[in-house]
Amino acid sequence: MNKTTVIFLSLFLISPIFAVDDRVTITPMLVEQGKTMKIVVNRLARGESVRGKFIGRKIDFFQGDNCQRGFVGIPLEQKPGKYPLHLTIDGLAGGTKTINKTVVIAKGKFPVVSFWLKPAKNKLRSRELINNEWADVEKVLVVKEPVKRWRGKFSFPVEGPTSMVFGVIQKVNGKPSGRHRGYDLAVPEGTVVTAPNEGKVVYLGRLKAFGNTIVVDHGLGVQTLYFHLSKFLVEVGQVVNRGDKLALSGNTGISSGAHLHWGMSVNNLRIDPAQWTKVEM
Numbered sequence: 001m002n003k004t005t006v007i008f009l010s011l012f013l014i015s016p017i018f019a020v021d022d023r024v025t026i027t028p029m030l031v032e033q034g035k036t037m038k039i040v041v042n043r044l045a046r047g048e049s050v051r052g053k054f055i056g057r058k059i060d061f062f063q064g065d066n067c068q069r070g071f072v073g074i075p076l077e078q079k080p081g082k083y084p085l086h087l088t089i090d091g092l093a094g095g096t097k098t099i100n101k102t103v104v105i106a107k108g109k110f111p112v113v114s115f116w117l118k119p120a121k122n123k124l125r126s127r128e129l130i131n132n133e134w135a136d137v138e139k140v141l142v143v144k145e146p147v148k149r150w151r152g153k154f155s156f157p158v159e160g161p162t163s164m165v166f167g168v169i170q171k172v173n174g175k176p177s178g179r180h181r182g183y184d185l186a187v188p189e190g191t192v193v194t195a196p197n198e199g200k201v202v203y204l205g206r207l208k209a210f211g212n213t214i215v216v217d218h219g220l221g222v223q224t225l226y227f228h229l230s231k232f233l234v235e236v237g238q239v240v241n242r243g244d245k246l247a248l249s250g251n252t253g254i255s256s257g258a259h260l261h262w263g264m265s266v267n268n269l270r271i272d273p274a275q276w277t278k279v280e281m
């Protein structure tokens with residue numbers, strides 16, 4: 001063993017620099033368009049905080065037990081490929097550590113689905129109306145409560161057949177009509193819609209385009225959305241637990257038949273809620 005090797009090995013044994021990288025867990029490492037990626041930085045020392053950047057956006061990190069977590073939604077339109085993830089750990093004394101990782105964004109599978117709307121429903125598809133109503137809903141989607149209310153995987157808010165998955169390329173009355181930014185469950189009008197996890201009701205609205213709408217805030221910039229409802233069974237400000245009744249499903253707003261449109265928002269980006277029923281985030 002020469003002198004250089006000895007120095008290198010002792011550095012390896014004493015220096016924490018070599019251990020910085022394995023403090024980070026990324027779930028999943030290969031993430032599809034429209035899905036969520038969770039980043040956890042573990043074993044943080046007192047006063048250390050994390051910041052990060054990915055695909056040109058800042059990642060907010062929130063305090064957990066001995067760790068900090070950040071959630072990143074992958075836009076449906078993001079080109080598949082390898083992207084750098086930059087993380088910085090700021091220490092109390094002003095020192096910083098940087099961690100660079102590579103994340104692969106994979107192409108999602110999104111079918112084209114055609115459906116028909118009756119003239120009375122089709123009339124509601126005005127850009128102006130949709131934008132105005134969405135601006136109202138969005139006010140609660142930009143909120144990042146620093147409390148993680150959810151525990152474990154999410155449950156589906158109703159039991160029923162899937163009628164349209166997230167990200168579908170929609171054709172309405174024969175014309176292209178953008179992407180489907182939710183998960184549809186075909187249930188008869190009047191089906192009880194329950195909370196998929198713990199959260200706080202932050203929005204109730206009788207909207208023309210989205211129909212009767214509820215938003216539940218689960219904390220850390222994560223919300224779930226419920227469209228086309230027939231009846232509200234909660235009030236704004238109410239804290240709900242998994243399984244608590246939120247509403248009755250319906251067919252209000254731009255809807256081609258009775259169903260629940262279940263949406264999810266991470267950091268004000270609509271992502272696939274079905275992933276959160278399969279993986280604990």
Ligand SMILES: [Zn+2]
Nearest residue numbers: 182183184261
């Ligand atoms: Zn839908």
